[in-house]
């Protein structure tokens with residue numbers, strides 16, 4: 424939907440107040456840029472903590488930090504990296520010197536193959552071919568045919584629209600990608616980046632992932648991971664940054680209704696009944712939360728695209744083993760209900776620590792999200808035993824499951840066309856969040872970009 428209008432400049436109050444709704448990556452990125460530019464900012468967050476869908480907490484039994492789900496970033500997350508640099512947190516990230524992903528595959532019962540995808544410093548798309556050359560789970564024919572995917576992305580020249588109605592599976596089939604390379608490489612990438620199965624995920628977003636992640640520099644393709652829990656990576660730092668510049672961050676501030684008059688947002692009413700007036704409002708709420716805060720059907724009619732979105736879940740299973748099970752930092756499991764195993768001790772720089780804390784991830788977890796936690800834990804332990812022989816003689820002494828039912832927007836075919844821009848038909852009301860039309864999948868980078876772009880629009884309208 425395109426609801427953008429050519430708005431006249433906003434009348435200036437002496438010190439305009441910008442309200443930002445939601446304290447996830449998008450809201451905090453907007454608040455940081457506006458506060459840095461000297462604007463009066465008030466960020467309202469419903470929960471008693473910041474971070475939205477990317478936060479961490481302390482496990483009561485082990486004292487370890489648990490992320491609501493392990494997050495991976497890439498070198499191509501330029502906006503996120505700049506945001507973290509601004510708030511003084513870049514040092515909390517670990518950058519792979521060379522793009523590398525380890526895959527494990529059970530060739531026969533008990534016999535596990537370790538295959539490494541490691542990109543050499545060659546120009547794209549040869550870079551991708553070089554990476555695939557080391558993948559023992561794929562034959563040479565498949566490796567060479569994978570070049571067609573790189574070339575297809577190149578010839579799109581950013582014109583991805585014609586892929587909007589095609590699934591990842593259909594697109595890869597049309598490019599002659601065998602079942603084997605789809606199962607052992609492309610599907611893993613699609614599920615990890617789009618959080619949906621390739622049979623329903625749209626090819627336009629996948630082409631974008633390949634373009635940004637594999638068709639540019641070696642640094643852009645490298646994985647980037649936080650050495651600290653997600654909340655410790657950005658929430659406190661961003662809050663301090665905003666407050667040090669005169670802005671305010673209010674927790675437990677549940678926005679019940681956004682108030683509109685004529686073609687303007689005039690403020691919000693909180694669940695407590697408090698009313699807050701504002702000169703401009705940026706919603707950095709997820710699509711389903713925004714829907715609940717629209718005051719009436721007349722306003723809701725301008726946001727009808729919200730009804731077209733669905734969410735895709737992610738399930739994370741944390742397991743603790745007395746004795747180390749793996750020394751790999753993270754590994755992809757092929758032909759397994761678990762996609763990734765993260766070795767939290769290694770990630771946080773304490774590889775030799777006992778017990779070993781593993782975080783296992785199931786993306787596009789439509790089935791797993793409704794399974795009982797005991798079943799998920801037993802399945803996850805079974806998979807760890809299957810892929811890591813060192814786990815076969817022990818059982819996890821503790822487990823913790825996190826289910827995120829609304830982890831991301833479901834990137835099914837056609838969804839991209841419904842994603843709204845940042846401007847709305849209301850002169851001073853803007854939309855941020857990973858689900859808006861960022862040209863990226865619903866990720867941290869999309870969220871940060873959307874928040875920063877909304878801040879830029881507000882600054883243009885109010886003057887910098």
Ligand SMILES: Cc1cc2nc3c(=O)[nH]c(=O)nc-3n(C[C@H](O)[C@H](O)[C@H](O)COP(=O)(O)OP(=O)(O)OC[C@H]3O[C@@H](n4cnc5c(N)ncnc54)[C@H](O)[C@@H]3O)c2cc1C
Pocket residue numbers: 444445446447448449450467468469470473474475476477491492493494495496676677678679707708709712716737738739827829830831855856857858865866867868870
């Ligand atoms: C388990 C999991 C794993 C993921 N893995 C990755 C990954 O590896 N890499 C990656 O890039 N991305 C990943 N993502 C996606 C990433 O976390 C999101 O894209 C990003 O955090 C979204 O940020 P946001 O600010 O747009 O929205 P949110 O983080 O949802 O922020 C919205 C905020 O609004 C608040 N809010 C809601 N209603 C109200 C209200 N009425 N009043 C006030 N506040 C309200 C919420 O509490 C929340 O804090 C993952 C997500 C999950 C859940």
